[in-house]
Amino acid sequence: MSIKTFCIISLLSLALAVYAADKYADYPVHPAASYAITTGNSGLTIGLEPLEDLKDQKTYFDTELSTKGFIPVFLVMENKSKDESFIFDKSAVTYGPVDSSAATPNLHSKIRDNTALGVLASLDTITAFVAMAKVNHASHIQANILKKELQSTTLSPAASAHGFFYVPVPKSGPREKIRLRIPVTRTGSQGSESLALDLIF
Structure with a gap:
């Protein structure tokens, strides 16, 4: 592949990346108490909404996550207390069947592995660009998935x-x-206290 051809492909790929970065819609946020599935303790309220509709998954993630073995679960956490804070560590969240003990998930790496499309091979110019576009598109799907993930945080009043x-x-x-x-x-x-809030869906 010539330098000129490589530059053209790189510029087209960059243009695709700029487009892809702006095209994913944000999921609408409502008050935590307004969701059908909620829990709360000591001024902290958590609302949950599983996105099981494949059309919704396609809208917000540009892929059908359920067919890849995942369900995206949207959470809203609100601290309604006046003088207390809540420390949330996403790595401590567990899940499991209702009738069994929960197991610690390793979702970050699994979701990345399931959306990867592979590595660009040695191809002719047109095929190379198409393949690069597909790989680039997959990387932006991954970036969008990780961007939308709930992060560890401290919720002040x-x-x-x-x-x-x-x-x-x-x-x-x-x-x-x-x-x-x-x-x-x-x-x-009054010091610190550990709490565990359960949501079933």
């Missing part, structure tokens, strides 16, 4: 946070009800 978890589910057939356990640490003038 009146603060809120929102984002997705990607919970493994069977690729086909009915799924069991899932228990999502969210541990937080409450801190305030």
